[in-house]
Amino acid sequence: MSSIIQLLPDHVANQIAAGEVVQRPASVVKELLENAVDAKADDIKLIVKDAGKSLVQVIDNGVGMSPQDAKLCFARHATSKIRNAEDLFSLHTKGFRGEALASIAAIAHVEMKTRQSNEELGTHLIIEGSKFVSQDVAVLPQGTSFAIKNLFFNIPARRNFLKSDTVEFRHILDEFQRVAMAHPQIHFTMYHNGSEMFNLPASNLRQRIVGIFGGRTNEKLVPIAESTEIVSLEGFAGKPEFSKKNKGEQFFFVNDRFIKSGYLHHAVMAAYEGLLKEGCQPSYFIYLKVPPHSIDINIHPTKTEIKFDDEHALYAILRASVKHSLGQFSVSPVLDFERDASLDTPYGYKDRDAILPTIEVDAAFNPFGEVEVKEKKQVSPSGSYHRKNEHASWESLYVGLKHDTETIAEPVEMQFETEEVTASLFDESETAAQENRMYQLHRKYIVNPIKSGMVIVDQQRAHQRVLYEQFLTNMTVRQASSQQLLFPLNMYFSTIEMSLIRELQPSLENTGFVFSEINHDHVVVSGLPVNVAESEASIVMEELLSDLQDGIPETSFSQNDSIAKSMAKSLAVKTGTLLAEREQENLVNGLFACKEPDVSPFGKPTFITLRVEDIDKKFAI
Structure with a gap:
């Protein structure tokens, strides 16, 4: 009986691996940009056409590759980032997936140009669907240029599953922004269909964030800085009044690598407790530096999730740091036990003595005795003055009261108008309106x-x-x-x-x-x-x-x-x-x-x- 288990050809295995590594054009952008950063480049250009479906090209001025490395980098499980298994727990580089370039070459037309600084000539390599078409010597600038054309040209089913150009371009922008924010010391440029989208010169963190998200972002940012034995924190948090409904401007970077962490996001949200409107999300750009041996970043294929050794301590430090920054810059309400300067004595009254009030008492005053009212000048309505002598006592208040009461008590005949009594208080129309009232x-x-x-x-x-x-x-x-x-x-x-x-x-x-x-x-x-x-x-x-x-x-x-x-x-x-x-x-x-x-x-x-x-x-x- 013949064997039913057999080894797959390399090009088929590469196409299968590409399904995990290369999900969309943004995956290619992420891989090539990270490789350019690892090549110690300080100027990186990204050129995209048709949202990456026709072309994704990354040009850098890094160290470049030799002719042997240029061909070997497209082999499976080939990488310059690690040497043994222990290196996985002490990584200082970006990409280390050995099948990435091999998978990309299996499903696209690849053109690579590279030259090292100590070489006069470079290497020009063309690969189509895992097949080496040509490898020639060429006059090239220092660095490496990868041009990925016609992605998924030999897998039509995968190409049909790609979203619209708007969606795919949005994913490319996300990957470009994440790499650019993680490395503000590198000059990044991005072009889409011949138009310049970003031109980000080398700068600091604040300038890089403002360059990506617009000039008005500067007034929204509150700096964060904290250094401990476990982690060193720096970055910015957004002011609560600029919060939005979406989570578009929320970024965590661990050792210059973008990550997603619901646990750390909860720590930041706890620091904003009581400051945000219902359903709103704050902006934050937080950079964490931790010892490489204290994290494991090989738990997710795209390396966007990280496992920390001591998550609870990290949670507490992050929450306290964000809350301290919000309070330090008067964003959140705090208790102030300092004196109020407005309660100080004015300068002009500082050396004056206080004026004590005086009280005058008439010891001979009797409220129940007869009091002689002094003559007063009174003004008549016509404007002339006249004098009046008046003696008053408390008995005079009740003079004539008996006569007035008797007059009021006399019976008085009262007549009432006759009024026709209706059968209902309201008209039928009013009653109907009451019944139909909302x-x-x-x-x-x-x-x-x-x-x-x-x-x-x-x-x-x-x-x-x-x-x-x-x-x-x-x-x-x-x-x-x-x-x-x-x-x-x-x-x-x-x-x-x-x-x-x-x-x-x-x-x-x-x-x-x-x-x-x-x-x-x-x-x-x-x-x-x-x-x-x-x-x-x-x-x-x-x-x-x-x-x-x-x-x-x-x-x-x-x-x-x-x-x-x-x-x-x-x-x-x-x-x-x-x-x-x-x-x-x-x-x-x-x-x-x-x-x-x-x-x-x-x-x-x-x-x-x-x-x-x-x-x-x-x-x-």
């Missing part, structure tokens, strides 16, 4: 009586449905009304958010937004939709970008649908808002005038009907 329950539901029972409407979901259909109609017909602003608004966003705004500009203008300027880091808004107040404009834009950060639909209808849903969610009346009776009536009428009043834009029911028979059954028990 009520707001717990500032969440609107109860409306009907003939068969009652309708209970969820006010937030109902308003979402009304606004959603209004925005969708405006964008479809392209006749949205806009309110012009007397003073235009300047809104600042990061580079990624600005790219989304440029792509969404036509759809946003159809809703009523008017953009007079769109610059590299901010937009000038001169008009808003009628439903959007000036104070809500920035909130609506931030939530819209947050909802679309995972990708913008390619079709125009899907874009309009996503924008209408996001804006309806942001502008809808929230649970807990008190509505007047007229507002309740308008909301209910607007809901049942919609095309689909039964469900909200997110597929949840907007109202329920409770019949009288259902209520009777509850009492029949």
Whole structure:
């Protein structure tokens, strides 16, 4: 009987390994950038076309490779980062996955150019689907250039599973930002489809963060610094008033390597306790330095998760450091036991004696004795003066009182008008209006009586449905009304958010937004939709970008649908808002005038009907 188990060919094994190592173009970007950093380069360029599907090229001025190393680096389990198993627990480099370049070469067209500083000529290597096409000598600058073209050209199924260019480019930007923030001493440049996206010269941490996320980021940052035997901390935390709904600007770096850690994130959130609005997330950029032997970074294929030896101590140190920084820079409230300078004695009264009040007492005064009232000058209404002598005593208060009471006590005949008695206090129309009156329950539901029972409407979901259909109609017909602003608004966003705004500009203008300027880091808004107040404009834009950060639909209808849903969610009346009776009536009428009043834009029911028979059954028990 023949054997049914056999070894796979190398090119098939490499393609299988590529499924774990290379998930999307961003995986290639991460591998090549980390290799360039490990090559001790101080100038790195990233060139991307069609969100990495057509080209991902990384050019560095590092140490370069010899002709032998240039060919050997594409072999499986070949690496210059480690020599034995013990090196895995004392790593000072980035990438050390021996199958990374081999997997990339198995599913793409690879062109590599490299030259060492002590060599006159370099090596030009071309590989297509794990097959070496050519290796020639060439005149090249010092360093290495990797050009990865036509990713997944020989695996069409994997290429079809890639997302839209917007989504894939967003993942590439994430990887580029993480490497650039971890190494501010390196000059990074990024180009996409021929346009320069980033040009980040060598700088410090604060300048690198501001260069990536925009100039307005500087005023949001609070520095963090702490050094202990376990860990050394530095970085920045965002002020609570600049918190957002999404987690886009939250970064942990351990030994210059980006990581994700829910445990450390919880420590930071504990430091912000009581300072954030419900549902908001703070920004933070925290860099940790720990001994390499105290962590294990080989527990995840992408090396974004780390296991620490003493997580509890790290949690306590991180929480205390962030809380101390927020209090030190007067971001969080603190108890101040110092004296108040406003209570000090003014300088002009410092050497003066206090003036004691004097009291005069008339020992002969008798409140029950007869008192002779002195003559007083009185002014008549005409303006002339006259004198009057008056003697008063307490008995004079009751003079004539008996006569007045007798006069009041005399019987007086009283007559009343006859009034026609009606059968009901209210008219029939008023009674009907009382029966159909709406009520707001717990500032969440609107109860409306009907003939068969009652309708209970969820006010937030109902308003979402009304606004959603209004925005969708405006964008479809392209006749949205806009309110012009007397003073235009300047809104600042990061580079990624600005790219989304440029792509969404036509759809946003159809809703009523008017953009007079769109610059590299901010937009000038001169008009808003009628439903959007000036104070809500920035909130609506931030939530819209947050909802679309995972990708913008390619079709125009899907874009309009996503924008209408996001804006309806942001502008809808929230649970807990008190509505007047007229507002309740308008909301209910607007809901049942919609095309689909039964469900909200997110597929949840907007109202329920409770019949009288259902209520009777509850009492029949």
